[in-house]
Amino acid sequence: MNNVFVYCEIEGTTVVEVAQELLTKGRKLANDLGVELHAIAVGAGIKGKVEEQILPYGVDKLFVFDDEKLFPYTSAPHTDILVSLFKEEQPQVCLMGATVIGRDLGPRVSSSLTSGLTADCTQLEIGSYDDKKAGKHYDKLLYQIRPAFGGNIVATIVNPDHRPQMATVRSGVMQKALYEGKAKGEVVYPEVAKYVNELSYVVKVLDRHVEAAKHNLKGAPIVVAGGYGVGSKEGFDLLFQLAKELHGEVGASRAAVDAGWVDHDRQIGQTGVTVHPKVYIALGISGQIQHIAGMQDSGIIISVNNDPDAPINQIADYVIHGTVEEVVPKMIKYYKQHSK
Amino acid sequence: MSLKIVVLAKQVPDTRNVGKDAMTAEGTVNRAALPAIFNPEDLNALEQALRIKEQHPGSTVGILTMGPPRAGEIIRQGLYRGADTGWLLTDRKFAGADTLATSYALAQAVKKIGDVDIILGGRQAIDGDTAQVGPQVAQKLGLNQVTYAEEVLKIEDGKATIRRHIDGGVETVEAPLPVLITVNGSAAPARPCNVKLVMKYKYATCPMERTGEEPWKELFDERPYLTLNQWSVADVDGDEVQCGLSGSPTKVKSVQNIVFQAKESKTLTGTDEDIDGLMKELLDEKIIG
Numbered sequence: 001m002n003n004v005f006v007y008c009e010i011e012g013t014t015v016v017e018v019a020q021e022l023l024t025k026g027r028k029l030a031n032d033l034g035v036e037l038h039a040i041a042v043g044a045g046i047k048g049k050v051e052e053q054i055l056p057y058g059v060d061k062l063f064v065f066d067d068e069k070l071f072p073y074t075s076a077p078h079t080d081i082l083v084s085l086f087k088e089e090q091p092q093v094c095l096m097g098a099t100v101i102g103r104d105l106g107p108r109v110s111s112s113l114t115s116g117l118t119a120d121c122t123q124l125e126i127g128s129y130d131d132k133k134a135g136k137h138y139d140k141l142l143y144q145i146r147p148a149f150g151g152n153i154v155a156t157i158v159n160p161d162h163r164p165q166m167a168t169v170r171s172g173v174m175q176k177a178l179y180e181g182k183a184k185g186e187v188v189y190p191e192v193a194k195y196v197n198e199l200s201y202v203v204k205v206l207d208r209h210v211e212a213a214k215h216n217l218k219g220a221p222i223v224v225a226g227g228y229g230v231g232s233k234e235g236f237d238l239l240f241q242l243a244k245e246l247h248g249e250v251g252a253s254r255a256a257v258d259a260g261w262v263d264h265d266r267q268i269g270q271t272g273v274t275v276h277p278k279v280y281i282a283l284g285i286s287g288q289i290q291h292i293a294g295m296q297d298s299g300i301i302i303s304v305n306n307d308p309d310a311p312i313n314q315i316a317d318y319v320i321h322g323t324v325e326e327v328v329p330k331m332i333k334y335y336k337q338h339s340k
Numbered sequence: 341m342s343l344k345i346v347v348l349a350k351q352v353p354d355t356r357n358v359g360k361d362a363m364t365a366e367g368t369v370n371r372a373a374l375p376a377i378f379n380p381e382d383l384n385a386l387e388q389a390l391r392i393k394e395q396h397p398g399s400t401v402g403i404l405t406m407g408p409p410r411a412g413e414i415i416r417q418g419l420y421r422g423a424d425t426g427w428l429l430t431d432r433k434f435a436g437a438d439t440l441a442t443s444y445a446l447a448q449a450v451k452k453i454g455d456v457d458i459i460l461g462g463r464q465a466i467d468g469d470t471a472q473v474g475p476q477v478a479q480k481l482g483l484n485q486v487t488y489a490e491e492v493l494k495i496e497d498g499k500a501t502i503r504r505h506i507d508g509g510v511e512t513v514e515a516p517l518p519v520l521i522t523v524n525g526s527a528a529p530a531r532p533c534n535v536k537l538v539m540k541y542k543y544a545t546c547p548m549e550r551t552g553e554e555p556w557k558e559l560f561d562e563r564p565y566l567t568l569n570q571w572s573v574a575d576v577d578g579d580e581v582q583c584g585l586s587g588s589p590t591k592v593k594s595v596q597n598i599v600f601q602a603k604e605s606k607t608l609t610g611t612d613e614d615i616d617g618l619m620k621e622l623l624d625e626k627i628i629g
Contacts, residue, residue, distance in 0.1 A: 011508075072511065075475070075485050100507045104487045107475035111440060116589030119470040129593055143593065149355050149467055154596045162589035203484055203515045206501070210509035222628060246628055264526075270469070279628055289598060300627055302618075304610075315603055318618065322610020330612060334619040339629045 001089065003038050003061075004030040005164065007082065007096040007105070008054055010043040011210065012071070015053040017218075018097030018171035023057035025124060025174045026095055027183075032126045033140055035092070036060035037183065040085065042078055044071035051187055058179030060186065067192040069201050072208055073101050076200035079108045084195040086113060091164040093142050095124075098168035110166050116159030117166040118144035120270075122173055122293075129158045136160070142167065151270050151289040172218040172274040215249055217266060222248030223277040223295070225268055228255040229284015229305060230324050236261050238328045239283060245335055251275065251295075253285045269294035283324045287312025304328075342398030343495065343517075345389045346450060348461035348477065349382040349403050349418065351411040355466050356380075376410070378417050381462025383530035385523040388492050389460045390422045390531065396495065400424045404449055406434060406442060409548040415568050419541040420533035427453065428546045431572040436585030439468070443476035445583055448576040450481060458500065459520040463488060474522035484515045487522040546570040 006026045008019035023039060030037040037058055041050045042065045054062055065081050082105070086094070094109075096102040098120045110117035123145035129138045142165040144157040159165040217223070224243040226236055236250070243250045251268040252261070268275055270290040280298035285291065287303075287310055295301075296315065303316035304327045313319045320327055353374035386403070393399040403418035403426035405411050415426030429449050437445065450456055459478075464471035471487070478485035486502050493501040493512070501514050505524060543556050546568045550557075560566050573583055581587060608614040623629045 016507075074513070075478075075487075079479075100488050100505065103471045104475060104485070107439070107470075107472035108479045108485065110472075111443060111476035111479040114440065114589065116438070116440065117470075117472060118590060119472060129591075131591070144590075147598075148469060149353075152355060152598055154598060156593040156595075157590050158593045159589050160591060203486065203513055205511055205513050207512040208506070208509065209511075210506065213508065279622075300622075313605070316605050317603065318606050318608060320608045320610060320614070320618070326610045327615060330610070330615040331619060334612075334616045335623070335628070337616075338620050338623050 002092045003036040003089070004033065004093045005038045005040060005086075005089070005091040005095070007094065007102070008039050008041045008050070009097055009099060009101050010041060010046060010050060010071070013043070013046050013049040015041070015050055016097060016099065016171075017176065018099060018169070020053070020057055020176040021171070021174040022095045022097060022169060023054065023059060024176045024179075025169070026093075027058035027179055029093060029124065029126060029142070033092070038063070038089070038091070040082065041065070042070050042081055044068045047189065055183075055185045055187070056178045057176070058181065058183040060184040062185075062187045064187060064189050065192050065195065066189065067196075070192070072205045073104075074201070074203040074205065075104055075108055076202065077196045078105050079112065080196040080200050081192075082109045083112045085190075086164060094164040094166045096166075096168050098170040102168045106166060106168050113164070115162045115164055115166055116157075117168070118146055118157045119168045121146045121167045121169050122154075124167060124169070129160055131160060141165070147270065147293055151293050170274060172276075213265070215266070217249045217251055217268070217273050218275060220249035220275065221277050222246045222279045222281075223251045223268070223275050223298070224248050224281045224283065225251035225253065225285060225295070226256050226262065226283045226324070227253035227285030227291075228259065229286075230256060230261065231284070233261040235324060238324065242281075242328055242332050245332055246279075248277070248279070253288070253291045282312050282316070283328065285312055286310045287315070341396055341495070342400075343392060343396050343457040344455055345392060345399060345401045345458045345460065346453060346456050347382065347386050347389045347401060347403050347418065347423070348446060348459060348474070349386065349405045349414050350379040350462075350465045351376050351405065351407050351414045352379045352465050352467045353377075376413070378414055379462050379465045381464060381523060381525045383462070384525060384527040385460040385462050385521075386418055386421060386423065387528050387530040388489070388521070388523055389458070391528075392458065392492060392495060393422070402426055402453065404446065404453070405429065406445055406449075409546060412546040412549045412568055416541055416544055417533070419544060420538045421531055422534065422537065425569070427569040427571055429571050429576065430546070430548060431583075433573045433580055433583050436588065437583065438588035438590045439470055439472035439476055440589055441583055441585075441587035443473050443480055444587055445573070445576065445578060446473070446477050447480035448578045449571060450477070452571070452576045457517050458495070459483070459518075461520070461522050463522045463524050471522070474520060478520035481520070484519045485521070486513055486515050486519060489521045489523045490527050492521065541566070544568055
């Protein structure tokens with residue numbers, strides 16, 4: 001009762017990375033709250049395959065629901081499982097990744113349980129809250145901190161009275177780490193038919209294509225990112241060259257992605273990937289707040305822009321007044337020269 | 341097969357390109373200065389609805405929106421593009437609603453509208469950015485949901501076939517009607533307003549939007565379609581406790597404005613000298629290489 005639960009999204013038999021990031025965070029929250037960390041895995045053919053991807057993160061109890069009808073994901077069966085399980089287990093917190101699945105499942109579960117849900121949290125902490133109107137004081141609530149209003153404000157949300165307190169978090173926002181301490185590591189395999197209404201298997205997946213990620217932008221130590229100032233798809237060729245030299249990855253602002261110059265999966269920002277590289281080189285990026293949200297924790301930020309007032313210059317360590325066509329070839333040239 | 345389609349739409353402040361005019365002297369956003377627009381992804385949803393209507397003659401498309409009286413503009417924008425009707429849910433008792441309380445109110449309205457075959461909405465709104473209302477309305481109505489839709493491919497034999505985006509790929513699903521579908525911003529853009537429809541509906545208003553002094557007020561009696569449906573909590577048999585702030589499990593503890601923190605930075609030009617020096621410095625300090 002009253003534990004921290006993490007829903008572990010699974011693709012085939014692989015637990016997605018964001019789930020492991022949330023298990024890491026969940027373990028810390030559970031320690032702060034003095035309770036256990038529980039995990040839920042739902043899929044097909046996962047028994048014996050997912051336990052080792054979940055338990056090492058400090059999980060006290062893992063519930064595995066395995067049935068061939070549970071993959072690919074459809075909304076109703078996964079909702080049924082969480083709702084039924086939560087009615088039994090009465091968790092105080094439930095976390096899930098803010099993925100396509102998480103943002104489909106989270107609201108349906110929270111609506112069923114009349115609980116509060118905060119999407120796309122960038123920070124989670126435990127703290128107290130005073131409801132001045134009702135004259136009530138609450139201790140040890142989950143602070144669900146997230147940007148809103150297009151990223152122009154940061155709000156701290158709490159669910160004082162309703163349970164579970166639910167939050168979704170995007171991939172790459174939290175860091176994953178294996179748990180050094182001791183956790184119970186108990187695994188149970190509940191009978192799926194007891195948790196899912198047979199009528200819930202009503203949406204059919206006719207066709208499905210998933211491509212393995214072509215790059216690891218999220219984990220790249222050096223990011224070469226291009227914005228509208230790159231000017232064209234061909235302009236990005238220069239960026240790919242520079243990234244290759246520096247052993248980095250190429251990212252982009254939303255403007256460049258919307259213009260069709262680069263794939264959507266390279267978009268950095270609130271609705272894209274969050275990165276924490278050692279070096280972030282922003283080329284022709286103005287620095288809309290939604291973009292900054294995805295890269296503000298970078299180590300060194302270098303901005304190349306011919307607009308001296310570009311907002312990104314405010315947070316850059318090096319500001320270069322110039323165009324991308326002018327500067328990038330020189331960067332490649334002098335890098336090669338000096339790194340011999 | 342004629343279908344009754346409802347589009348959930350929201351009037352939102354335009355948070356996408358906050359220009360200098362909308363910034364205060366302290367570097368924070370002046371929300372009141374942002375123009376109010378039709379939530380972009382709801383326009384994509386409207387486009388899918390209008391296409392379904394075209395494929396299924398006899399179908400109707402209605403715009404359901406919850407907001408203050410001026411949100412009547414959202415219904416007009418829908419009518420100008422080809423929607424048939426609209427409902428404005430407006431009541432002070434809805435104020436302060438989080439997504440759960442909002443979805444409760446919308447679900448009550450959909451029940452009141454009755455016999456709805458398809459509900460379409462944008463994936464998320466650009467002010468809350470939660471993507472929660474769609475699925476929550478679906479759950480409250482006991483409907484199937486398909487989110488992140490790119491295109492409704494066909495509606496046949498009481499089933500909708502939908503192409504949707506999933507993490508790392510795409511999927512085609514088939515869901516029985518009635519169904520709620522949320523549509524991505526990358527789906528087909530909404531058609532422009534039709535001049536004839538603009539001329540027809542430009543005076544269409546909800547009673548609460550009217551001052552009573554309009555020069556064209558005689559038209560309201562002559563043309564009933566100029567009076568938009570306006571519903572309060574009572575009109576949708578709403579339980580006040582589940583509306584507004586009291587129906588909201590989530591509460592905002594605090595809000596911080598984002599202010600750009602200026603940093604000490606080195607300014608360089610694009611000359612060979614400067615870039616040469618930069619790369620050398622980055623290598624020497626082992627920042628790269």
